[in-house]
Amino acid sequence: MNERRRISDFRGIDTRRGVPDWEVEEEFGADVFTFVRIRFTSWRESFNRRGRGRGGRSAWGRSYIGHFGWDTDYPDSDLNFSFRLQQLTSMEVDPDGLVLDLTDPRLFDYPFIYLLEPGDLVFSEDEVVALRKYLLNGGFLMVDDFWGEAEWANFYKEIKRVFPEPEFEPEELDISHEIFQAVFVLKEKPQICSINEALSGRSTGRTWEREDAREVHFKAMYDDKERMMMIICHNTDLGDGWEREGENEWYFHEFSEKKAYPMGINIVFYAMTH
Template sequence: MRRIALILLFNFILLNFNAQEVAVLKYSGGGDWYSNPTSLPNLISFCNERINTKLNVKPETVEVGSSDIFQYPLVHMTGHGNVYFSVEDAENLRNYLISGGFLHIDDNYGMEPFITRELKKVFPNKDLVELPANHIIFNIAFPFKNGLPKIHEHDGKRPQAFGIYHEGRLVLLFTYESDLGDGWEDPTVHNDSEDVREKALKMGANIIKYAFEN
């Protein structure tokens, strides 16, 4: 028990040494973890400009089972298809999250059944719970009075933001039927209007600000 506590303390220290960096999460299972290559760089540039972050505009890639994950207070995960976490991956991700890390999972369409299944390996006794529209993450930098914005239609369902809490802290955010990442991409990729892209980027900035400050 003491050994586990020391490991978690050490990991927490590592997280705080690199207080403002984000990374893309690489996972197994065949899903396209690398989709939306312009998304995160564009969001980072927006955040550096609008909420005064000082992030590297070329985010690193980190594997879910690597100890390198502890270098980043925020890790972003996306894709369309299958996700698979080994026992070691799940344990590493759980330790990362409970020691101060934050994971944002953005369903790029078709990811939901797979990530829901795999998160049960990470937190067997926890469920994804929907965040209310008045949650601070929707207002911390830019206001979204109705909660998560709708960026792409997909199945026409309402956008939903789900979270997992550990000891009262939101450690994981899963954005579903919104597709923020598509809205962060270069304008020519999806031909979204400026208004749609602005909404997506502002919500992304809220997520980054929340992860760094909570």
């Protein structure tokens, strides 16, 4: 790894209060990369909208208080990842990022979008139409942070509403695929768990968050021109590795530095060059 690609500083980052800011030169204009997080409706949000309060348990047993899935790790992970992306690559990166609905007409101005915790995801009909149009017109979606078979089943059900045709199916990526070597060479598929799970499993090497999530999966969906339009990161949580990098030095070195940032940067670089 050359000096440009070395993640060497544990700086205690948490939010913009700790993340360095930077200026984007005007001459780069439309070439600036913006990390776009997708806001969506979840089972838990629908539950709360029916007047049952803020807080409880999701359909799959996850506890939640005052957030709706799409905003998990926000804004810390987005700010930290954007900083590392501009620090470790030659890309010009927007320091602030953006949150958009799938139905926002500005979506098509951004070639890369990020969606997490789809285990509770419920697309509206308008979102189904918008996401299909976005992906088939050159957009790229990264899906992150969901665990186990029940959450996979919910995501698969929703994504098949977007692409019901049999030719559109998630395909497991082999570790030899270019996406695992685009900038950083990864020798195994990275499984990143929450900081609490990591610390509790430190002595045993456990990195999965539930028993039916031991095996990490990176799957892709391709358009009719064989372009990868989506990567699905299942039984792993890259966003936690970005968000929590400043809370524990061991976690930073073992999960943020070695796994979460390299894989995230590889995904963005691959998406933007293919």
